[in-house]
Amino acid sequence: MQKRVEKQLYYQLVHKLILKITIITSYFKFITLFNNYFLNNSKINLYKITPQTKQERKGCDNKNDN
Secondary structure, eight states: OHHHHHHHHHHHHHHHHHHHHHHHHHHHHHHHHHHHHHHHHOSSOTTOOOOOSHHHHHHTOOTTOO
């Protein structure tokens, strides 16, 4: 009886862990999909890193760059 209860608790724990992992991964997938949609449809790229050197700045001066 004791082993049966321990086994049941173990299976519950594993099931909860798997559930948490799937929820977290689906959340991150949703976030990345949303970010990709937002970045592809926006005129201004919010996540664009500003270039530090003059050489890099020269390449980013194009106004038609999305």
